Amino acid sequence: MVAGRVVRFDNARGYGFIAPDDGGEDVFLHVNDMLMPESQVRRGIVVEFEIEDGERGPKASSVRLARGEDGKPLSLDDDMMCDVLNTEEFTREVTEALLAAAPTLTAEQILQVRSGLAQFAKHHGWVEG
Known part of the structure; x- marks a missing residue:
């Protein structure tokens, strides 16, 4: 499995x-x-x-x-859902993360990375919209 x-x-x-x-x-x-x-x-x-x-x-x-540690199926309340952000929320979070991790990135670099990550996230269903 x-x-x-x-x-x-x-x-x-x-x-x-x-x-x-x-x-x-x-x-x-x-x-x-x-x-x-x-x-x-x-x-x-x-x-x-x-x-x-x-x-x-x-x-x-x-x-x-999926089954929990006790072998029983998890219920829908057992942290089975993940947060799905809309595109605006996702790009805001990515921008903050990029600025914190690499403060020397230029605005153009941030926009390029953010755009690529947003497309990737949409493809995988991590972002709505």
Whole structure:
């Protein structure tokens, strides 16, 4: 079993993607491969799953809520959700972090790094909008 977080899920279409905790390519998730109610699937939820080779890349199967140390499935209240910032909040936080970590960066460099990070974050579902 592999653990990861759902980075996006479209309830209307019944599919989404999971980012494995150990890194690597996002894994395709389809509603037919879930061992849990579809109503529990949302961005940020921690799941466990098997990885299979799909026609277009890695595909999740036997998807279920992650289990806690006691072996029981975690509830939705057990820190399974992560904060998702909007683009404005994300860029503000990134700017502050860049200024604190590398105060000699120029404004142009900060704008370039911030833009690249925002695109990366949107691709992974870490930022809304």
